[in-house]
Amino acid sequence: MLSDAIDAFRDVFTPPFRGVLWKSLGLTLALLVVLFIGAEAALGFFVDLSIPYVETIIGIVAGLGLVVGLSFLIAPVASIFAGLFLDEVAEVVEETRFPGDPPGRAMPILQGVWMALKFTGVVIAVNLLVLLLLLLPGINIVAFFIANGYLLGREYFEFAARRFRSEAETKRLRKDNTGQIFVAGLIIAALMAVPILNLVTPLFAAAFMVRLHKRMPAPALASDRVRMMP
Template identity: 55%
Template sequence: MILEAARAAMSRLFSAEFRSVFFKTLGLTLLVLAGLWLGAKELFEYMALPWFDALFPDLPVWVGWVGLVAAIAAGLGLALGLALLISPVTAIIAGLFLDDVAAVVEREDYPQDPPGKALPIVPAIVMSIKFFGVVVLGNIVALLLLLVPGVNMLAFFMVNGYLLGREFFEFAAMRFRTEAEAKALRRRNAGTIFLAGLVIAAFLAVPLLNLLTPLFAAAMMVHLHKMISATEGARVRDALETS
């Protein structure tokens, strides 16, 4: 079931509809990161450099070069920080387009089923922020556990597998169910959803490809929700027939 859902998601990943969502997400991500870069640069020049000049007004010329080197080092540090932010920022922006991804999968792969309902704008923004928090929290925890020998990679997969599986499955389920029903369905199938989350975590671990993680995860969980719903429906019908 999990591998079938992953395969189906991969088959859609580079379709024209998904590429459109990805390019919109990537474009907005680059705009946000460029804005953060310019803002941090202006803040540094406004606050740090005048303070340095005022504190050391009569230093020799070579000290100015030290300040220049420090500014370059700060710029490189900022660039590294922004590079680390690419994945989380992509996640929060992609969260705004996940309903588009789900709608494509439902329309193309399940045309006989009624389509799901997109989340209202406020819950969609809240869920987008949750995706951002999940990515950041998962990677912070994994980064801290890098200090513990023998568990670092395992920690990355366990933490991200649980968090990503939970959030993306509930997103897919809430297109057809209330939040309470989606959470209950997720709890009843916790093992399956966790294993699916591990597949998403493996996708997240691949550089550059990980920018597509929200799109892949959303598509995969739409398929998995459909499969789990069909399985539970068949189980209920069998129980009714035998009762």
């Protein structure tokens, strides 16, 4: 598993992945700039104290507040756009690392958008949890990794598996490999905890989970389980 994680991290910075990386980061930056300009304009419209130095102080404080607020949004916003391109990442991994296997099926557009929103919701929950756990020294790090190991592992594994399996098969395979998926989720959570690198977490997680899914045995069918019973 560790070698798959290292290979997936290397893949993020290779030419086939760079296009997806730059698209997601470019769209993220563009949206944040628009939000910043809009917030500044709204502040200038609603705040008019007619006292120049007070307005200047408020403008500086508000500007710093906006920068801090937008920095909190970087990872969730990047996840929205990266989530839209995860199928491209999966296709590259499948074609280059598993060329002899049948290719997976790309998700329909609406399902892809829904998956991107789910990923974003998980990332937002992660960031909120981090903020809340700052108030609980001693258990914050442990709780952070346990919660996110489960959430991130589950979401990204289901993305990789659904390219090949039905929803029922995916859930059964996830239950049969809970421990392995949880450990993979811990690795993803560790990357997400690192500033700057958290921007590439969605792409890394997709490439990593495609590899992990490919190495798992197919889940036993219900009829097979009945025959195996004494």
